[in-house]
Amino acid sequence: MEEKVLTGKLYDLQGYSVHDGPGIRNTVFLKGCPLRCPWCHSPESQEFPTELNWMEIRCVGVEECGKCIQACTRGAITKGDEKVSLKDDHVYTVVKVERLKCDECFACTEVCPHTALYKCGTDYTVEKVMDRLRRDKPFYKRSGGGVTISGGECLCQPEFTLALLKACKAEDIHTAVDTTGFVRWEIIEQVLPYTDLFLYDLKQMDSDLHRRVIGVPNELILENAKKIAAAGGKLQIRIPTIPMFNDNDKSYRAFGEFILELGDAVTQVQLLPYHNLGVVKWERLGRSGPALEATPPTEEFMQTRKKLLEDMGVKNVVIH
Ligand code: SF4
Ligand code: SF4
Structure with a gap:
């Protein structure tokens, strides 16, 4: 019988990342997530299957090309809007994709x-990803960086994530797992020995509000954070600071109390101000935009959030 080759479904692999853990890193983004954050700026990460993306700005128009219309046997691609070229003012017609007719x-x-x-x-197979990751080993060494496995929720593809972590550690590469924490403890327990750092989001301490806004309660997430800390794992806590959801003093005090409970396991607390830069990505997938569009918090406001945590005794708080 033919042996099944282990693969993971990636939606991106980014080099030279300085936002996903210490130093210069490669970040492997896996598809699929059980959470539905209304401010999500990576909607392409949410669904597990491969999806069709459509980037209108790259289309040269049906007059010059039109190949996709001929290729689509479902009649899902037709002539769309007229556009004026920014290069030489010529008018061209981009295509439009009717998602309901598309069978991907x-x-x-x-x-x-x-x-x-x-x-x-x-x-991708683990070996194919490793081929890419190995190339930047000199950068990891020099900068104190490594590899981050992110998503989506990378632990929703547990076998692949575990195999990739093992492959990295076998080559002495620093590893970070960027997780929502909304996974069974048994899965985290398996990856823990191969994970140098967990990048761990805290979004809301009130479980009912967490469930109503994000779609899942937070007990499992909080419990897993405590278990990681008790098992000797390291956590970089990240707080996406979302207007009208978790940016008030009450929420921040609750974050502070929980972080203090985790003790020395917490290496850093990153405050991530809400931004609305991902709106265009929803259009590419043919979905309506994120359920939340708000004004990003000011630098001054973020400083007040930082100070609130520091006054409680939380160490190493940074605004990212
Ligand atoms: S007409 Fe279709 S195939 Fe040609 S560039 Fe535009 S989207 Fe691509
Ligand atoms: S059915 Fe969808 S994916 Fe297939 S060719 Fe048509 S638009 Fe593209």
């Missing part, structure tokens, strides 16, 4: 010469 056969992505239509989600 991806034939159009094979013929589009400008990757205006492209797949989001590719299956």
Whole structure:
């Protein structure tokens, strides 16, 4: 019988990242997430299957190309809006994708010469990812960086994440797992020996509010954080600071109390101000935008959040 090759479904692999853990890192983004944060700026990470992405700005128009219309046997691609070229003012017609007719056969992505239509989600073996990650080993060493496995929720592809972590540690590469914490403890327990650092989001300490806004309660997330700390794991706590949801004093005091409970396991607390830069990504997937569009907090306001935690005794708080 043929042996099944282990693969993970990635939606991105970014080099030279300085936002996903210490030093210069490569971040491996896996598809699929059980949470539905209304401010999500990576909607392409939410669903598990490969999806069709459509980037209108790359389309050169049906007059010059139109290959996707011919390739689509479902009639899901037709002529869309007229646009004026910024380069030489010529008028051209971009295509439009009718998502309800599309069965995601991806034939159009094979013929589009400008990757205006492209797949989001590719299956990789561990070895193929490692080939890419190995190239930057000198940067990891020099900067104190390494590899971060992120998502989506990377622990929703537990076998692949574990195998990738083991492969990194076998080559003495520093590893970080960026997780929502909303996974069974048994999965975290398995990856723990191969994970130097967990990047761990705290979004809301009130479980009912967490469930109503994000779709899942927070007990499992908080319990897992405590278990990681008790098992000797290291946590970089991240607090996405979201207007009208968790930016008030009450929420921040609750964050502070919980972080203090975790003790020395916490290496840093990062405050991530809400931003709305990801709106365009929803359009590419043909979905309506994030349920939350708010004004990003000011630097002064973020400083008040930092001070509140520091006054409680929380150490190493940074605004990211
Ligand atoms: S992926 Fe959708 S739009 Fe593209 S060819 Fe297939 S059915 Fe048509
Ligand atoms: S194949 Fe690509 S570039 Fe050509 S018309 Fe379709 S979307 Fe535009």
